[in-house]
Amino acid sequence: MAKPHVLVIPYPAQGHVIPIMELALRLVNHGVKVTFVNTEVNHQLVTSNSLVTDGSKDLMQLVAIPDGLEPWEDRSNLCMLTNSILQTMPHKLEMLIETINKEDSNKVTCIIADDGMGWAIKVAKKMGIARAAFWPASVASLACIMSFQRLIDDGIIDNNGIPIIHQMIQLSETMPPFNSTNQLPWTCFEDLGTVKAFFQVVVEGVEAASLTEWFICNSSTELEPGALSLYPQLLPIGPLLASSRLGDQSGHFWQEDSTSLAWLDQQPPCSVIYVAFGSFTLFNKTQFQELAIGLELSNRPFLWVVRPGMTKETTAAYPDGYVERVGSRGRIVSWAPQQKVLAHPSVACFVSHCGWNSTLEGVANGLPFLCWPYFADQFHNETYIRDIWKTGLGFDKDEVGIITRGEIKSKVEQLLGENTFRATAMDIKEKVTSSIREGGSSHKNLSNFIEWMRILTQKS
Template sequence: MKKTHVLLIPYPAQGHVTPLMEVARCLTSNGLKVTFVNTDFTHKRVVSACSEIHGLSDMMQMVSIPDGMEPFDDRSDLGKLTKAMFQLMPIKLEELINEINKKDDEKIACIVADCYMGWVARVARKMGIRLATFCPSSAAVLAVILSLQKLKDDEVINSSGIIVNDQKIQLSTTMPFMNPTQFVWACIGDSATNQIFFDFLVIDGKEAAEAADHIICNSTMDLEPGAFTLFPKMLPIGPLLATIKSTRQAGHFWNEDSTCLTWLDHQPVSSVIYVAFGSITIFDQTQFEELALGLELTQNPFLWVVRLGTSDNIDYVYPSGFIERIGNRGKVVSWAPQQEVLNHPSVACFISHCGWNSTMEGVSNGVPFLCWPYFADQFFNKTYICDIWKNGVGLDKDDTGVVTREEIKSKVEQLLSNNIVKDNALILQKKVMDRVRPENSSNKNLMKFVDWVKEGDEHVLLNETCK
């Protein structure tokens, strides 16, 4: 029997690939066939790290197309990567779809594009394929993008997206205040990179979202009621990891070190500080040392993810005698199975960069946060955590821009002794986990989306039969 075929394509970054991979698993578990399209560079990393992942459906195939950059190019240069992708990937995606569509029983019925891959909308329109977009960040971030004209009219930004008024704003009275200087395109990198991001990703993302039949989001109505009320076209289907039976994620760029789970088994309940800053955050040596010494000062056991091989080729040096002093009280890994770590009863809190995936995973497991945002939407996610949901506290930098060892020790002690924050985290966990239960809103939205995809495929078949 022919299966409805959906093509998914994420922006080539860890925080985009992983959640869209979870969308893919949701779709295949509901009888849809998925072709998941990464860039060649990302595909190699994902396939290598996926070798031990179980539960990937035979209904999903992973393929790749070139991103327009040379093998030796630095893909952490987001401006260069974005421009290269924009120039080559539309052509290659169209070629891929034409090749797939040569088989009548394989034809693509729908494309689900990352909302930061808005150029896909033009390919879909040209080929007559229905389009949905997926928002891997908070719905509020997408709401900002959808409000570009209002921001221009209100003279918050100019036509180039440059901030001309840095006073805090509200998109609606039901949404939190936002600092325009922390809009997602305004704090990616230098001014040139920010401009490229605005021109190629934000503008196209807005057009794609407006053209799409559906926008699905890894969020819930409890977390962002104002954003979903303002733009009801956005459908919350999260938290995504709660919708699948397996807790082991797919789509990682690095191999997970599962020895940390055994180490966690030997730690007291609610004692461990989990420290992870995602796939992009980079510290200088001074900040790295302060973090290490701060963790040491807490006297708590800690699990610390220190990525190997950054784009700047920083080889971190631990403070003299640090490794010997902490002994087995600390565990350092290069990449962790984060969902399982956060679900472990030994974990007491999460020192996080506040990327949206990490935010959703922490919330879904009832773990309170110590917030340390690095760039882009992470600053606004901290606002949600500290000011709206109140399930975490922020780490503050000193006059030199460093989060000191004393600040880390103080805030850990403050968080772990604050029963109100811990209770808030558990209350929020219950609310979001209830959303994915059968007949509740996130689950119903997902089923609504799956039905729409299937109905579209039936419509295509009917049209072809009538020709």
């Protein structure tokens, strides 16, 4: 019997590549053939750090198409990157599919595209290929995106997505509010050009979603009942975690430092503060040093991920004598095997930027959070953690916008001094992980999706 052949394409950012790669590997485990399409730059990063196992290689092919920028151009300029993708990649994807489909036994059955790459859904429709959209972040953030026309009609944003008035937005009484129009998924950038470019991605994604047979998302009914009730057509299949491979994740842009696990083995149970801010967060020198000293003042062991380029200076500027003072009590690495770290019994809490992947990983391991959001949906995820799930605390900034060493020390003591945070986190962990076990709601949804692809293949 012919195997379904799925082409998977993520939005080219770390937080988007990892969950859709997890989905791709789940499909491979069920005998589905996958062609995974990255931009050329990200393809090079992913393949150099790939953990795709030998058993998966027969069914998983990693390929690349250009994003339209020259190799030396700055892909952190999201306005330029977004416009280049829209101009270049649709035609390149069409050419790739035509090449694949020349072999009758290998034709693409279905395209699964990140909803941030809505143009790929349009390419699939044009070519007569079955379509599914995937949303890697919270359903609440997607609900905001799907409501963009309502926000225009209500005079809250203009036709370019730029806020006209600044206020809290409550889409439904059953889900947490967006505290400000500056915290909408596309309004968190400093320059209006990027806001406009990302709003165009939003509009494209909403249009494309209406062209799909399935819209699947990396969440669960246990985590987001309110947001999911607004959009019953969304099928949660998450959390998509690497549990089936003992925490080995694929799709990383940086090399993981696995020595941190041996260091964790030497620490007492439930003692370590794990600090990681994802792939985008930037710190100025003052804030970086306040964080460093705050961790030192906590008098607890800590594992701190300081990725290359995390500070606005060329190299991270630690306070004088800092590394010597913290000694073996503080472990600093450039990138950690986060899933394994969060599952380690020595870890007591997670100081996080509240990206959705990190949020799900912390939740699935029953950890309390200290929330330090940087941009986009991270502020809304913090609202979930603090106000809805009640599994963590946030930090208060001083009059010049800095989270001080004293504030860090105080919040660590408060979070770890109250057992309620850990107990609540463990309770939510059980509910969420049950959804991905056999018989759980997310497990059933994914099984139904795979069965649909098999039926498609039989008909073709």
